[in-house]
Amino acid sequence: DIVMTQTPLSLPVTLGQPASISCRSSQSLVHSDGNTYLSWLQQRPGQPPRLLIHKISNRFSGVPDRFSGSGAGTDFTLKISRVEAEDVGVYYCTQATQSRTFGQGTKVEIE
Amino acid sequence: EVQLVESGGGLVQPGGSLRLSCAASGFTFSYSWMTWVRQAPGKGPEWVANIKQDGSEKYYVDSVKGRFTISRDNAKNSLYLQMNSLRAEDTAVYYCARDFYRDLDYWGQGTLVTVSS
Numbered sequence: 001d002i003v004m005t006q007t008p009l010s011l012p013v014t015l016g017q018p019a020s021i022s023c024r025s026s027q028s029l030v031h032s033d034g035n036t037y038l039s040w041l042q043q044r045p046g047q048p049p050r051l052l053i054h055k056i057s058n059r060f061s062g063v064p065d066r067f068s069g070s071g072a073g074t075d076f077t078l079k080i081s082r083v084e085a086e087d088v089g090v091y092y093c094t095q096a097t098q099s100r101t102f103g104q105g106t107k108v109e110i111e
Numbered sequence: 112e113v114q115l116v117e118s119g120g121g122l123v124q125p126g127g128s129l130r131l132s133c134a135a136s137g138f139t140f141s142y143s144w145m146t147w148v149r150q151a152p153g154k155g156p157e158w159v160a161n162i163k164q165d166g167s168e169k170y171y172v173d174s175v176k177g178r179f180t181i182s183r184d185n186a187k188n189s190l191y192l193q194m195n196s197l198r199a200e201d202t203a204v205y206y207c208a209r210d211f212y213r214d215l216d217y218w219g220q221g222t223l224v225t226v227s228s
Contacts, residue, residue: 096213
């Protein structure tokens with residue numbers, strides 16, 4: 001199985017400041033079809049996960065442009081340009097290149 | 112508007128069975144792969160199973176193989192998860208999600224399964 005490792009696991013942030021979450025996979029996520037199936041999910045308290053970013057850097061419908069994704073191969077990053085109160089929650093990276101696995105999650109909270 | 116509504120969760124004894132359902136609306140269900148994902152209390156999500164549009168391909172995480180069966184009824188726009196020989200470690204919220212070209216783009220609210228004596 002591909003292991004997804006996120007850092008940090010806890011991220012205190014100041015409103016209006018940027019935030020960044022890293023995700024590393026145990027092997028390359030480049031699929032034989034040329035796509036890299038790395039997504040980011042947001043889970044607000046008491047809510048189901050919600051798709052934010054797919055295929056490394058594509059924002060899903062309705063996702064604010066303060067969220068951006070980048071990376072390649074085995075190293076990926078989710079950035080929030082200016083954190084808002086509604087961004088509090090747990091963020092997961094997930095890969096679907098080989099079966100599907102999830103990172104441990106990064107808890108974003110306002111300090 | 113895409114909607115996925117799970118049902119069928121509850122409290123069951125170890126070794127027991129449950130059948131989860133997911134009612135889909137707002138998109139062409141028969142065109143979509145569908146997936147079950149579970150999340151144990153305080154833990155991250157775990158992929159459980161997925162199924163192709165016509166039901167001809169099904170895949171499972173190793174820990175549920177031989178115990179869980181995913182199925183669908185395209186005429187009823189419904190997805191199912193039959194869970195047998197349940198164990199304490201199957202306790203989780205179970206979500207159905209649309210699997211759009213390997214992106215889980217829409218999720219239901221989930222249904223809680225508790226396995227305990």
